[in-house]
Amino acid sequence: MKISTKGRYALRMMIDIAENDTKERVTIKEISERQGISIKYLEQIVQSLTRAGMLRGERGYGGGYMLTKTPDQYTIGGILRAIEGNLAPVACLDSEKNYCQRSEQCKTLDFWTGLYEVIDNYVDSVTLSDFLEQS
Amino acid sequence: MKISTKGRYALRMMIDIAENDTKERVTIKEISERQGISIKYLEQIVQSLTRAGMLRGERGYGGGYMLTKTPDQYTIGGILRAIEGNLAPVACLDSEKNYCQRSEQCKTLDFWTGLYEVIDNYVDSVTLSDFLEQS
DNA sequence: TATAATTCATATCTGATTAGTATGGAATAA
DNA sequence: TTATTCCATACTAATCAGATATGAATTATA
Numbered sequence: 395m396k397i398s399t400k401g402r403y404a405l406r407m408m409i410d411i412a413e414n415d416t417k418e419r420v421t422i423k424e425i426s427e428r429q430g431i432s433i434k435y436l437e438q439i440v441q442s443l444t445r446a447g448m449l450r451g452e453r454g455y456g457g458g459y460m461l462t463k464t465p466d467q468y469t470i471g472g473i474l475r476a477i478e479g480n481l482a483p484v485a486c487l488d489s490e491k492n493y494c495q496r497s498e499q500c501k502t503l504d505f506w507t508g509l510y511e512v513i514d515n516y517v518d519s520v521t522l523s524d525f526l527e528q529s
Numbered sequence: 530m531k532i533s534t535k536g537r538y539a540l541r542m543m544i545d546i547a548e549n550d551t552k553e554r555v556t557i558k559e560i561s562e563r564q565g566i567s568i569k570y571l572e573q574i575v576q577s578l579t580r581a582g583m584l585r586g587e588r589g590y591g592g593g594y595m596l597t598k599t600p601d602q603y604t605i606g607g608i609l610r611a612i613e614g615n616l617a618p619v620a621c622l623d624s625e626k627n628y629c630q631r632s633e634q635c636k637t638l639d640f641w642t643g644l645y646e647v648i649d650n651y652v653d654s655v656t657l658s659d660f661l662e663q664s
Numbered sequence: 665t666a667t668a669a670t671t672c673a674t675a676t677c678t679g680a681t682t683a684g685t686a687t688g689g690a691a692t693a694a
Numbered sequence: 695t696t697a698t699t700c701c702a703t704a705c706t707a708a709t710c711a712g713a714t715a716t717g718a719a720t721t722a723t724a
Contacts, residue, residue: 395532397619397641398711405637421670430631434714441672453671454721470640484532496565501660502540505605506532512651516644525636534683556699570684576701588700589692 397478403431404439404477405470409525411449412465419458439477446476465526471517481517483509532613538566539574539612540605544660546584547600554593574612581611600661606652616652618644 406429411420422440426433440459443449448468449459461468474481479488484506486494497503541564546555557575561568575594578584583603584594596603609616619641621629632638 395530395536395613395616395618397530399620400712401530402619402621402637405640409636423670432713435712437671437673438713444672451671452721453669453719455667455669456722457670457720459671478530481530483530484537485534486537501544502537505540505655505660508655509648509651512647513644516647520640520643525640533681558699567684569686572700572702573684579701586700587692588690588698590696590698591693592691592699594700 395483397474400439400442401474401477403429403436404443404473406431407436407439408443408448408468408473408522411459411461412522412526415461419452419456419460421458424458442477443473446472448473448476465523466521468522469518470520470522471514473522474517481510481513483513530618532609535574535577536609536612538564538571539578539608541566542571542574543578543583543603543608543657546594547596547657547661550596553591554587554595556593559593577612578608581607583608583611600658601656603657604653605655605657606649608657609652616645616648618648 407425410425410428414420414424422433422436425431426436429436440449440451444451444459447462450462451457451459471481482488486497486500486503487506487510494500542560545560545563549555549559557568557571560566561571564571575584575586579586579594582597585597586592586594606616615623617623621632621635621638622641622645629635
């Protein structure tokens with residue numbers, strides 16, 4: 395029942411980019427130094443984020459990453475799902491692999507669905523801009 | 530970000546015992562047949578529950594398990610924690626292994642704490658009796 | 665045009681965890 | 695004394711987490 399390091403790092407990375415977005419493009423190297431996470435691991439994480447359309451990357455000299463939207467348009471739920479897939483707390487609710495034959499008769503399904511909802515509601519109620527200092 | 534099969538099975542097991550508690554003691558064998566889970570796996574799960582004081586087991590002929598409290602006195606949170614340990618959604622909040630040095634300066638800690646709280650509140654707001662048909 | 669800086673794309677490795685089976689002992693009623 | 699039941703621990707196979715490694719593609723600049 396844990397969000398992986400990738401999910402946590404993705405959030406820190408997005409905050410870091412949002413904070414430094416005013417200047418030039420933000421490089422992985424910078425982020426790595428500020429956040430104390432290896433460049434190679436960050437590269438992997440950032441790819442999921444760019445593929446999800448959350449960041450735009452530009453290669454070569456002077457390249458780096460930038461946000462594609464304003465900070466208030468990113469929910470934390472969106473960021474986490476880009477990395478972790480859905481946040482279903484039990485395999486039974488994992489739409490990708492449609493497991494359970496018992497779901498018809500299952501007495502616990504409603505309970506798990508309720509848990510899924512409180513999680514989703516919470517993570518979608520917070521946006522990137524909530525992490526930025528208002529000046 | 531998943532509750533394990535042990536956690537899910539523990540809940541089904543507790544409901545099963547609560548439903549059949551009126552009669553004699555409930556055996557693992559019965560539960561196994563009704564729930565379609567192997568005896569050996571259930572034995573492992575039930576031990577965590579008895580050690581947590583949630584069930585009382587009696588050995589030998591005519592033995593089996595029974596609840597130690599009334600169904601409304603079991604929160605689902607309590608049952609899950611007996612199996613899974615705490616339900617902290619990130620390692621940073623796992624009190625057992627006190628990880629993070631960054632927690633002082635961490636911008637995301639409050640967010641994760643909030644997620645932890647909505648999860649705990651939800652699972653503690655439901656009790657075993659909510660799964661029983663009122664007759 | 666060469667070079668350094670950067671992202672992009674995969675492959676590989678290691679250790680931990682999950683999910684389950686197996687083996688055998690201890691208690692108890694018939 | 696035997697069948698039935700719980701109790702305790704060991705073992706195994708598969709998957710996942712958490713990275714590291716290798717190298718290609720792109721771009722500004724000297």
